[in-house]
Amino acid sequence: MSGDTPGARLRRARLAKNMTIHDLAVATGLSVKTIGNLEANRTRALLPHLRVLAQVLNVPLYYIGCFENLPEKTLGQRIRKARVFHGLTKEELAQSIGVNPKTLQSWEQDKRKPLQRYLTALKAYLAILGK
Structure with a gap:
């Protein structure tokens, strides 16, 4: 397993909390199989699952999802x-923001x-990217 994948990050965060896969499954309501598949990068x-995992493991959601690696060259990518x-x-x-x-x-x-008018509404969300 690569060191900088969502699965590797999930495993590191779980181990840092001294949790077994079973412990994490109980705490999140996800199955042991699901967590195993996530850690192995099979799924x-x-x-919604990332939110619960991040909360239980007390790590930022973007960390577990490797979201900082997403491109942001275009407006669509930034959104x-x-x-x-x-x-x-x-x-x-x-x-x-009131759209479909x-x-x-x-x-x-x-x-x-x-x-x-939607760009104005999106501005608050885009601020998280710091640009």
Whole structure:
């Protein structure tokens, strides 16, 4: 297992808390098999699962997800990176700013640009990237 993958980071965080996979499963409500698969990088965690894992392990969500490695060259990439840094699904962010999740997806894919009123709403979320 590579040293800088979501699975490796999850395992390091779990071991730093002196937890077994079983302990983490009990604390998060995820199955032992799911946690084993996540640590082995056989599956990727959904954002709601990452939120619970990060909370239980007392580490930032972006750390477990390796989100700092996501590109941010385009506005769409920046929107996606900011969204996942905040631990939000497309549906959650879309609801928060008052758009359809498909609209948000089109922004993240750089197929469309947000109108100014939505850029203003996104500004608070994008601030997490520090640029």
